[in-house]
Amino acid sequence: MSVTTINPANNQELRTYQPLTREEVFDAIGRADESFSDWRQTSLEHRKELMLKVASELRAKTDEFAQLITTEMGKRIREARGEITFCAEIVEFYANGASEFLSAHEMEVEDAEAYIQYAPIGALMGVMPWNFPFYQVIRFAAPNIMAGNTVLVKHASIVAGCAERIEQLFRDSGLPEGVFTNLIIPSEFVDTIIADDRIAGASLTGSEKAGAAVAAQAGKNLKRSVLELGGNDPFIVLEDADLENAVAMAVKGRMVNTGQSCVASKRFIVVEDVAEEFVQAFKEQLAGMKLGDPMEEETDLGPLSSEDAAQRLDSQVQEAVNAGATVLLGGNRPERAGAWFNPTILTDISPGDPTFDQELFGPVATIYRVKDEEEAISLANNSSFGLGGSVYTKDIERAKRVAEQIDTGMVFINQPTNSQAELPFGGTKNSGYGRELSRLGILEFVNKKLIHHRAD
Numbered sequence: 001m002s003v004t005t006i007n008p009a010n011n012q013e014l015r016t017y018q019p020l021t022r023e024e025v026f027d028a029i030g031r032a033d034e035s036f037s038d039w040r041q042t043s044l045e046h047r048k049e050l051m052l053k054v055a056s057e058l059r060a061k062t063d064e065f066a067q068l069i070t071t072e073m074g075k076r077i078r079e080a081r082g083e084i085t086f087c088a089e090i091v092e093f094y095a096n097g098a099s100e101f102l103s104a105h106e107m108e109v110e111d112a113e114a115y116i117q118y119a120p121i122g123a124l125m126g127v128m129p130w131n132f133p134f135y136q137v138i139r140f141a142a143p144n145i146m147a148g149n150t151v152l153v154k155h156a157s158i159v160a161g162c163a164e165r166i167e168q169l170f171r172d173s174g175l176p177e178g179v180f181t182n183l184i185i186p187s188e189f190v191d192t193i194i195a196d197d198r199i200a201g202a203s204l205t206g207s208e209k210a211g212a213a214v215a216a217q218a219g220k221n222l223k224r225s226v227l228e229l230g231g232n233d234p235f236i237v238l239e240d241a242d243l244e245n246a247v248a249m250a251v252k253g254r255m256v257n258t259g260q261s262c263v264a265s266k267r268f269i270v271v272e273d274v275a276e277e278f279v280q281a282f283k284e285q286l287a288g289m290k291l292g293d294p295m296e297e298e299t300d301l302g303p304l305s306s307e308d309a310a311q312r313l314d315s316q317v318q319e320a321v322n323a324g325a326t327v328l329l330g331g332n333r334p335e336r337a338g339a340w341f342n343p344t345i346l347t348d349i350s351p352g353d354p355t356f357d358q359e360l361f362g363p364v365a366t367i368y369r370v371k372d373e374e375e376a377i378s379l380a381n382n383s384s385f386g387l388g389g390s391v392y393t394k395d396i397e398r399a400k401r402v403a404e405q406i407d408t409g410m411v412f413i414n415q416p417t418n419s420q421a422e423l424p425f426g427g428t429k430n431s432g433y434g435r436e437l438s439r440l441g442i443l444e445f446v447n448k449k450l451i452h453h454r455a456d
Contacts, residue, residue: 003157003184008074008303008310008339009294017160019184025193028181032123032150033198035178040120040148044099047146051095053173054142058088058134065134065165067295072159073130074303074339075257076294086419087138093421094442098146101439102446113453118446120148121224122200125193127214129206130156130305131260136205137166139425141180143442149200152181152193158306160184191217201225201445205262208430226434226444228262228426230359231387233417234380235265236402238373239273241392245414247281250365253390253416255289255343258302259363260309262431263388263410263417266360268367269376275369279345283329286343286365291334303339304362310339313362320346320355328367357384373402381407387427388417409435 005014020028039047058065066080075083094101105116126140133155141151155163167182183189187210194202194217201224204214211227218225235253237246253265270278294302304310310333317331330344344364349356360366370376380389388410391399396413403411409427410417419425419437426435434444 001186003160005072005158005160006306007071008306010338011307014071015161017164017184019186022189022192025183025185025189026196028152028183029123029193029196029198031178032152032181033178035176036120036123036148036150039145039150039176039179042148044102044146047148048095048098050174051091051142051146054169054175055088055091055095057169057173058084058091065162068161068165069133069159070294070302072161073133073305074294076299076302078297079257083132083135086421087134090135090138090421090437091142094142094146097439098143098442101442102147109452111455113455115451117449117451118147118443119449120144121445121447123150123152123198124445125190125199125202126151126153127190127202127204127206127210128153128155130159131257131262133159133162134166135419137163139436139441140203140205141170143436144445145175145179147442147446149445150179150181152183152199154183154185154187154190154193157184190214194218194223195221199223203434203444204228211432224445226426226436227432228434228436229387229430229432230361230385231262231264231427231431232266232357232359232383232385233263233387233408234383234389234406235268235416236376236380236389236391236406237268237270237274237278238376238391238393238398238402239271240394240398241274242394242414243274243278243281246392247278247285249390249392249414249416250278250282251285251289254365255286255301255363256416258304258341260305260361262359263419265390265416266366267380267383268365269370269379270367271373271376272369272371275367279328279347279367282365282367283345286329286345286363289343291340291342301343301363304341305339307339309361310341313341313360313364316355316358316360317344317346317364320349320353323349323353323355325349325353325355325366330364351382359385373398377402377405381405384430385427386429387431388412390414390416 330342
């Protein structure tokens with residue numbers, strides 16, 4: 001079945017792509033496997049040279065790539081340009097740092113020489129989402145290619161053009177055929193690929209359901225996997241917070257990428273003493289956000305990624321309201337063509353309600369009032385997710401104590417959860433396992449081989 005991309009700003013069709021046949025998929029796996037045999041032998045300096053060309057191409061063609069992102073999934077053009085710049089930074093981070101990250105780790109052992117060698121393991125399968133079409137792929141590909149692995153990527157079908165362009169980016173930068181391969185395939189092919197003996201591991205960023213399927217297939221075939229799944233990030237505002245900053249960060253944290261980020265701030269947990277003031281200011285700022293053409297610089301909020309996404313979010317909001325939630329702002333879709341949803345604030349959601357432990361992937365904030373710090377921590381941890389979170393208080397030592405009690409993979413103080421090439425990214429519980437970015441990201445799919453020699 002063919003794949004057709006659609007501009008979510010107006011729901012107009014863009015382009016149709018033909019998926020690979022099963023035979024073509026197996027051929028692609030074969031090329032990746034064969035390429036690994038050569039690529040693993042290349043020097044880090046040679047890999048660095050080629051990957052720095054990738055970074056240079058990203059910077060030189062920022063506008064071209066950003067416009068493609070905006071057209072295919074609706075990201076505001078300013079954010080799309082920022083995504084491409086960040087991709088270049090990630091590539092440069094691993095290109096320049098791989099020699100240090102992968103250098104042999106000497107161990108102190110009495111009467112012996114011992115060290116750990118970090119060696120590539122083979123061809124890897126990546127399943128990537130649409131919300132950050134270039135970043136998610138680069139985050140997976142850059143460290144693994146620098147480590148000496150080869151990668152195949154099944155990207156989300158709604159960004160097939162981005163997927164195709166990323167593969168061309170690597171080819172244009174001089175990487176050999178088979179080091180990076182884009183696969184336009186149905187989802188049901190993923191299990192077959194992971195089970196193939198020539199595939200050494202799998203990484204997925206996406207939903208819990210998709211993550212469970214990939215993890216099960218990888219485990220069944222005794223292969224490594226890394227999962228970055230959903231989030232329901234708590235945003236804790238304590239009574240001594242700088243409220244002006246907290247509100248500004250709440251808007252930024254919730255509305256980034258039109259709320260379509262696994263680490264977007266989603267649950268706003270506010271101590272009662274400052275709740276009224278926070279909610280009022282937050283509501284005023286969201287109400288003033290301008291929906292508009294994502295290609296326009298002045299637009300505050302773009303469309304969701306697809307009509308399906310908008311309908312799904314609308315159903316979740318209506319389900320919350322039917323269960324007793326109060327709509328403080330929005331709660332519906334505007335009357336315009338495209339996958340749009342109004343900025344929304346919901347309150348009065350209780351444990352056991354249908355949406356209490358769901359990820360709302362769009363411009364919908366849920367607000368909870370609590371009596372004190374202890375209740376805030378308890379509510380923050382009352383979630384099956386554990387990706388990121390943030391704490392707002394002028395007392396940094398207090399913030400650290402609270403952060404250490406929050407059961408997530410990342411906690412940020414007086415700022416929303418965000419990504420930097422140097423910082424590890426990942427979660428716990430139903431948000432997945434493993435780490436991407438930082439030095440940890442390049443060590444997920446390598447063989448940590450012990451080499452030992454006892455002195456005579």
